[in-house]
Amino acid sequence: xxxVKLVEIAHAxxxxxxxxSNVGLIARKPEYxxxxxxxxxxxxxxxHFAEICLGGVQRYELPNLGxxxxxxxxxxxxxxxxSLKADAQGKTYSAALLRMEIEIPDELVPKDSIRG
Amino acid sequence: xxxxxxxxGFWGDSLEAPLEQIRRGPLDYLTLDYLAExxxxxxxxxxxxxxxxxYARDFVEMIGRGALDIASSGLxxxxxxxGVNPDTCREAVAKAINHRGTRIGVVSGDNILDRxxxxxxxxxxxxxxxxxxxxxxxxSRVQSANVYFGGEAIAYAxxxxxxxxxxxxxxDTGLVLGPMMYEFGWKADEWDKLAAGTIAGHTVExxxxxxxxxxxxxWQTIPDMASIGYPIVEAEPDGTFVITKxxxxxxxxxxxxxxxxxxxxxxDPREYITPDxxxxxxxxxxxQVGPDRVRFSGIRGKPSTDFYKVSISYSAGFKAIGALMYSxxxxxxxxxxxxxxxxxxxxxxxxxxxxxRTEFGGxxxxxxxLAGEPAPDIAEVMLRVGVRSxxxxxxxxxxxxxxxxxxxxxxxxTGLGSGRPxxxxxxxxxxxxxxxxxxxxxxxxxxx
Numbered sequence: 001x002x003x004v005k006l007v008e009i010a011h012a013x014x015x016x017x018x019x020x021s022n023v024g025l026i027a028r029k030p031e032y033x034x035x036x037x038x039x040x041x042x043x044x045x046x047x048h049f050a051e052i053c054l055g056g057v058q059r060y061e062l063p064n065l066g067x068x069x070x071x072x073x074x075x076x077x078x079x080x081x082x083s084l085k086a087d088a089q090g091k092t093y094s095a096a097l098l099r100m101e102i103e104i105p106d107e108l109v110p111k112d113s114i115r116g
Numbered sequence: 117x118x119x120x121x122x123x124x125g126f127w128g129d130s131l132e133a134p135l136e137q138i139r140r141g142p143l144d145y146l147t148l149d150y151l152a153e154x155x156x157x158x159x160x161x162x163x164x165x166x167x168x169x170x171y172a173r174d175f176v177e178m179i180g181r182g183a184l185d186i187a188s189s190g191l192x193x194x195x196x197x198x199g200v201n202p203d204t205c206r207e208a209v210a211k212a213i214n215h216r217g218t219r220i221g222v223v224s225g226d227n228i229l230d231r232x233x234x235x236x237x238x239x240x241x242x243x244x245x246x247x248x249x250x251x252x253x254x255x256s257r258v259q260s261a262n263v264y265f266g267g268e269a270i271a272y273a274x275x276x277x278x279x280x281x282x283x284x285x286x287x288d289t290g291l292v293l294g295p296m297m298y299e300f301g302w303k304a305d306e307w308d309k310l311a312a313g314t315i316a317g318h319t320v321e322x323x324x325x326x327x328x329x330x331x332x333x334x335w336q337t338i339p340d341m342a343s344i345g346y347p348i349v350e351a352e353p354d355g356t357f358v359i360t361k362x363x364x365x366x367x368x369x370x371x372x373x374x375x376x377x378x379x380x381x382x383x384d385p386r387e388y389i390t391p392d393x394x395x396x397x398x399x400x401x402x403x404q405v406g407p408d409r410v411r412f413s414g415i416r417g418k419p420s421t422d423f424y425k426v427s428i429s430y431s432a433g434f435k436a437i438g439a440l441m442y443s444x445x446x447x448x449x450x451x452x453x454x455x456x457x458x459x460x461x462x463x464x465x466x467x468x469x470x471x472x473r474t475e476f477g478g479x480x481x482x483x484x485x486l487a488g489e490p491a492p493d494i495a496e497v498m499l500r501v502g503v504r505s506x507x508x509x510x511x512x513x514x515x516x517x518x519x520x521x522x523x524x525x526x527x528x529x530t531g532l533g534s535g536r537p538x539x540x541x542x543x544x545x546x547x548x549x550x551x552x553x554x555x556x557x558x559x560x561x562x563x564x
C-alpha cells in the first residue's frame with residue numbers, strides 16, 4: 001500500500017446552498033472510484049473538515065460518473081450574504097478535500113506521482 | 117436538432133460572451149441567466165427607489181449591441197432578465213432592438229411580495245426549508261419574494277411566437293428546457309425528456325464553468341482561456357444532447373470538465389427537484405464524441421412535486437470586512453498581533469457583535485488549519501477581519517477602528533488605499549415551498 005493525496009487520483013468542484021457546502025469528488029480513472037468509495041467515507045470527511053464543518057456530512061454515490069457528492073452542513077458561517085468568510089460559498093473546499101491522504105494499493109499509484 | 121447556447125452564467129458575467137455566441141456561428145436559441153438568489157432583493161430595492169428599475173440592465177445593453185444580428189438571424193433569446201420588473205424590461209428591450217414586428221414575451225406572476233400576508237393568513241406558512249421556522253418570524257424584514265417557475269411557461273411564450281422571452285424568477289434550467297419543450301413538443305409528463313432538458317440546463321447554466329472555466333482537471337493546459345467559448349447544447353427530440361462550443365474559441369470540453377459542472381451545487385443526485393420534474397443525475401451516461409464534444413444519454417426523470425420553490429430575501433443585520441497587508445519579516449506574527457490589538461480595542465469600546473472573524477490571507481483563509489503552518493519567512497500575510505451585528509452603529513465603529521492600525525499598530529503594513537471598509541446591510545435568503553395551486557405564471561406576448 002502507498003499513501004497518496006486525493007489530488008493525485010481525483011479532481012473536485014464545490015459550491016453552496018445556504019450554509020451547506022457541497023463537494024463533488026471525481027475519480028481521475030475508473031479504477032480509482034472503488035478506492036474513493038471505500039476510503040473517503042462521510043465519517044472520514046467529517047474528521048477532515050472538523051474545523052470547517054460544524055454540522056453533519058452526507059455522502060451520495062454517482063457510480064455512472066465515478067464520483068461522490070458530499071454535503072457539508074453548517075460549514076459556511078451562516079452562508080451566502082451572512083458569512084464573514086473570504087470563501088463564503090465554499091468554492092475552495094473542493095481543493096481542501098483533495099488534501100486528504102489515503103492508502104491505495106501500490107499498483108494504483110499514478111506513474112507520475114510525486115511519491116511514486 | 118436545435119442549438120441552444122448559454123451566454124451568461126450570472127449577473128456580472130462577461131459582457132462580450134453573449135455577442136460572441138451570436139456572431140461566431142449559427143444558433144437557434146441564446147439563453148442568459150442573470151438572477152442569483154441575492155439578485156432579486158437588490159432589484160427589489162432598486163425598484164422601490166425608482167419604479168422604472170428592477171431588472172437586468174446588462175441584458176438591454178446586450179440586445180442593443182446585438183440588435184442587427186438578432187433581427188436578421190431570427191435567433192430566439194430567453195433570459196431571466198426581468199427581475200422584479202419584467203414589463204419595464206420589455207419596454208427597454210423593445211426600444212433597444214429598434215425593429216418593428218419583433219414579438220417579445222414576458223413570463224411574470226412570480227412576484228408574490230404583495231400577497232404574503234394573504235398567503236400566511238390562509239395558512240400557507242412558507243416555512244424555511246433550512247430551519248422549519250414559519251415566515252411570520254421574519255415577516256417585517258422581508259424584502260422580496262419570488263416563485264421559481266420552470267420551462268413550461270417559457271415554452272408557452274415561444275408557442276405564441278415570441279422571439280425574445282423575458283422572465284422574472286424562473287429556474288436557470290427552465291431557460292434551456294423551455295425551448296426544447298416547445299421545439300420538440302414534449303409534454304409536461306414526459307419525465308425522462310424533461311429531466312434530460314433540465315440536466316442540459318444545469319450543465320450550461322454557469323456559462324464557461326462547463327467549457328474549461330474554473331476546471332481543476334489539467335487546468336494548466338486548457339487552451340486560450342482569454343477567448344474561452346461558452347457552451348452550446350445540440351439537442352435531439354429523443355432527449356439526448358451534445359455539449360459543445362463554437363470552433364476557434366478557447367477552453368476545453370471533456371467528460372472530466374463536464375463531470376465537474378454536473379456536481380456543482382448538487383444535493384441528492386437522484387432527486388434534483390425543479391418545477392418541471394425530478395431529474396436523476398445517476399442515470400447520466402457521458403461519452404466524448406469528438407474534440408470539445410460530450411454526448412449525454414440515458415437520462416431518467418420522475419414526476420414533479422406539487423410545490424414551487426419560493427426565494428424570499430430579508431434584512432438580517434449588518435456586516436463589514438476590512439483587510440490590511442503585512443510584509444516580511446515576521447509577516448504572520450505582525451498580522452496576528454494586529455488582530456489581537458484590534459480585538460482589545462473593540463472590547464474596550466464595549467461593542468457587541470454576533471460574530472467577529474479573523475482570517476489570514478496567504479496562511480489559512482481558504483482551508484483553515486488544513487493548510488498547515490506557513491513558512492517562517494512568508495513574504496506577506498493579509499489580515500482580514502469581519503464583524504456582524506444587528507447594531508449598525510457597532511459595525512460602523514469597527515470600520516473606524518481597523519484603519520488606524522496602519523499607523524498605530526505593528527510595522528510594514530499597507531493596503532488601506534481605498535480607505536475605511538463599507539458597512540453592508542445583510543440581505544439573507546429564506547427558501548420555502550408554496551403549493552402549485554397558489555401561484556401560476558402569467559404569460560403575455562406583444563409585438564414591437
